[in-house]
Amino acid sequence: MAYDHEEQEQLATLKAWWQRHGNLTSWVLIVALAGYSGWAGWQYYQRNQAAQAGQLYEELQGAIAAKDAAKIQRAAGDMQSRFGGTAYAQMSGLAAAKAAFDAKDLKTAKAQLQWVAEHGSEEYKAIAKLRLAGVLLDEKAYDEALKVLSGDTVAQFAGAVADRKGDVLVAQNKLADARTAYLAAWNATSKDNPGRQLIQVKLEAIGGSVPEEKKAEAAAA
Structure with missing residues (x-):
């Protein structure tokens, strides 16, 4: 189908604009698409990390119920090394510290509380410091x-x-x-x-x- 005169002028204008700005526009689109792809990938990564951390936390809770001291500390260590940026790691540290304290393993309890005090959010840090100070009080330190x-x-x-x-x-x-x-x-x-x-x-x-x-x-x- 033949273009009329007005359409031909519009096409000519578009071609001229593309010759001047097309390369820049392509790069803008590429950057925008890459940014969206990166954001979507990060969201997936975060969800995947949270799911894995949640599963490991359930294992830790099971070890606590079974009073398996070695497994408790192993699970807490895995949590801190693999998912240290999640709330699960902080909760695991506190739970592992309590289990160690109940088992009269004060050295391990202090180590777990110290980790939370150094790596946790402000609220978890405060809880860990309070409990750590309590252990030190018992030790007369x-x-x-x-x-x-x-x-x-x-x-x-x-x-x-x-x-x-x-x-x-x-x-x-x-x-x-x-x-x-x-x-x-x-x-x-x-x-x-x-x-x-x-x-x-x-x-x-x-x-x-x-x-x-x-x-x-x-x-x-």
Whole structure:
């Protein structure tokens, strides 16, 4: 079918535009397609990693139920080496640490908690540090426990960290510092948290107290 004059002009304009910009347009399309392909590949990789990590986590839970200490630690090690960037690795570290602690293998428990404290998200790091400090407290490694608890922590764990510091300081017989730590823990703990009353009991047991107006608020709550 023959083109009319207007169509021929449009084709000529298109050809001229393509001669000037066609190569650049092709590269833009190639880059865009490559970017999409890379994004889709990354999404698939992430899903595949999560699925494999989830399967390995189930194996670890099975080993915990069977009290198979060697398999627990092996599964946790595999998780950390293969899927260290997933939440499963952090959960596995905490679970493996608890299993080791229950088996009185404090060295392994500390190693697992240290891994989470170094590689986990802020929340998991805080949990790992609290538990690690507890193990060190049991071992009477007081200065090391306080070192673990030093530095910033996420707000939701501020009360628990201060409470654990108070426990360590009491063990060191540094009662003035312990009172300061317990009071900070009491202030940082929400009124509806049952642990707040225990913090107050510990504070008062070493000669401290919360402000009177706050006692009244606590009683009213």
